[in-house]
Amino acid sequence: MTSEIAQAPVHQENPSPGVTVLRLDRPQRRNALDTQTLELLGTGLAAAARRGDAAVVITGGNDFFSSGGDVASMPGPDDGVLAPASRLTLVHDLVTSMVRADQVIIGAVERYALGAAWGIVLACDLVVAGEDAYFKAPFAARGLTADAGTAYHLPRRLGQQRAAAHLFLGEPLTARDARAAGLITETTAPGQATARAVELATTLAAGPTQSNAITKSLLAQDRADLAQFLANERTAMALAGHGPNAHEGRSAFLERREPRFS
Template sequence: MSAADDQSGPLVLSEDRDGIAVLLLNRPAQRNALRFESWTELAAALREVSGARAIVIAGAGGFFSAGGDLKSGPAHGSGAMAPAGRVQHAQGVLAQLRAVGVPTIAAVEGAAVGLGWSLALSCDLVVAASDAFFSAPFVARAVVPDGGLAWRLTQQLGRHRAASLLLRGSRLSAADARQLGLVTDLADPGSAVDHAVALGAELAEADPGAIELTKRLIHSAEAAELAAFHPLELAVATVAQQRSAASSGRETFR
């Protein structure tokens, strides 16, 4: 990692807003691109705010996340699956996020791209600034969708709409994403976090037991299919990374 990419501060910041926890991805110079360590810190932050009334996930610097870090790459550790080590780690943290017993809300400013889009869609609700966009440019970068994004978009949109987004990598505006059911609330530019905090406070007025049990019902409806999909996603991501590295003579990362 170059000196320009070095960061001594935390990769995830935590703020308490009257019992609503705001977790902020904190690599604004890299548009909050997600390294292996980003997922480790996000997992720890989720554990630390387990007593919050609701959790908001956002990005520093007016941008949600550019996805997986292009420079650090998806490889981590050793063994046959090491080329997709970050993908496997992210799968586990996203499962942890979905299992949280309180409402979770993504607050998207700027854009949620690739794995960043997977993170946003793993929250219960998605608030997006009206000028934000979403995209999944995996194929253009010779890799495959990860974080369950192919499964989630296909479930939500059907095969053909999902294929168009994933194969073409085109941008989806916040307004179009809301029309498709991928965004729950639109906010004025610059106010997505405040809107999400207010929404979290509204949801927190409900009975917490009813909230948790309802979330369990929602989670159980998708858990089995997503759990079956994850090993295939991990294996395909590993193969894609190995092919990309072999064809270029070096490691090429998303």
């Protein structure tokens, strides 16, 4: 049985009992994460929880995962003190739901996962990536602080120095290196990540779903302080969003040029 949210940026599919696939579908915006997309991802996770599914696959399809937050739709400093961080409420709700869900969340990444999209991938329990995929946190180039819990997960998994290179310098991380560092579960041939993720989800659905949920809750103890970190992140984003760096970063992105920070 398959159901879809018609003409929406996220399609919800149920390829087999106990498995939900949430597929990003904004190809014209490279699956950028706007308000509606984030809301529908949250709705899809909630629906999977109500059904008691075993696993949820989050994918951008076979072309790319996501270019990150939709800069063009983000509120600016003129919209209020907390406006630059308002989108983070939805991002944080999504990340928190993923970590706390009984379902095993599997990310399927092709080509790239950038910025907030990488943060979402880092919140997954398992990740399958095409062997030519890469991950990048270009927040500094936008004059912003890291969001979606990226600055929470990367130092804990990569160490302070390697994390700093990604967060300050925007260095990309290849799928091969991500696997070697323990950030992803496995790689596949390009274009096969979603199919493989669905295979894993189907295996989980046929397995001991209740004990897997308990195991996930034990693993989540390593992220017990995530909620406080996200609250601090929201404040940091509000502050950074009102500075001249953020204004120049946003302008440069929309004008398709390199930023000129003063």
